[in-house]
Amino acid sequence: MTTDYDLLIVGSGLFGAVFAHEATKIGKRCLVIDKRSHRGGNVYCEKIEDITIHKYGAHIFHTNDKFIWDYVNQFTTFNHYINSPVTLAKGRLYNLPFNMNTFYQLWGAITPEEARAKINVQIDRFGVANPANLEEQALSMVGKDIYETLIKEYTEKQWGRKATELPPFIIKRLPIRYTFDNNYFNDTYQGIPVGGYNKIIDGLLEGTEIRLNTDFFDDRSYFESLAETIVFTGKIDEYFDYQFGELEYRSLRFENEIINSSNFQGNAVVNYNDATVPFTRIIEHKHFEFGKQPQTVITKEYPESWSSKKEAFYPVNDKKNQAIYKQYCLMAKDSKVIFGGRLAEYKYYDMHQIIASAIRKFKTEYCETK
Known part of the structure; x- marks a missing residue:
């Protein structure tokens, strides 16, 4: 059967973008679609008051894997930001x-x-x-x-x-240390891409056709006809029409606020521990890049129950959901579709882990079958 593309990649987050990049390098024709209005999934950044904003919560890159570190550094320069959050509990700050x-x-x-x-x-x-x-x-x-x-x-x-x-x-x-060390991640390599993560996503997707505001499920049969292979990074239960029930998630709501001050809280991340405070943390984005702007932008992060109309952020990996997920895994093994990423694998991933997983699956589940 003649198709328009070698690969249809559903989702332009890190997994989909890395997969597209590796495939494009060897001459494969890729189409990446995403239901959002922007590329990059949850690492997408935007500018407010000339400050780079992590739209979907703080993303600090960290890894012990030099290959992965070199891989992301080919697209942009990273600064030397070290994540050292503090938490406010019972009226006192703790490291x-x-x-x-x-x-x-x-x-x-x-x-x-x-x-x-x-x-x-x-x-x-x-x-x-x-x-x-x-x-x-x-x-x-x-x-x-x-x-x-x-x-x-x-x-x-x-x-x-x-x-x-x-x-x-x-x-x-959760790390526990008997040293005076506030570095949250005990990894060799750590930092924030200067100017945000969009540069990495743009570099990964260079030369790849992308369609935004495009939902795979709006015309599934059409999209399935376009390519020899599908790489799916959305919710695995949705792909299989919820045959074994819906998997559960926790969602988040973000509230941005422009503050007429050069420094609101003195740190990029401050957690709010107490149950009486409805949000879990405040992010002051300029501190990720040591900004000197006259104003600042903060984001309050509110945890919420999840519904199909909200973004799925954290898988609820309890026994009930894991039992459901295992049934979908069995169906995935019998499918020719390649499933990858946080939603498709129903697993919390750090960014370096997603990149490594995408490269590994490209080599083992795509290249070795061709």
């Missing part, structure tokens, strides 16, 4: 991730031995051998003081569920 600065702020602990002893006493008292939920996991990792002051309310606000109803693995990502 993140949990480190000696945090332990001093909590207890006045000066040495690692003091902090470790304090935490171990609380773990012995409140921890459990086999944590069954997030609360038990946290108590078993850091004890009661850190959990109740800096984890419980923020997490329940973020996920819209009690900590006792959340799986334990969610909290295992």
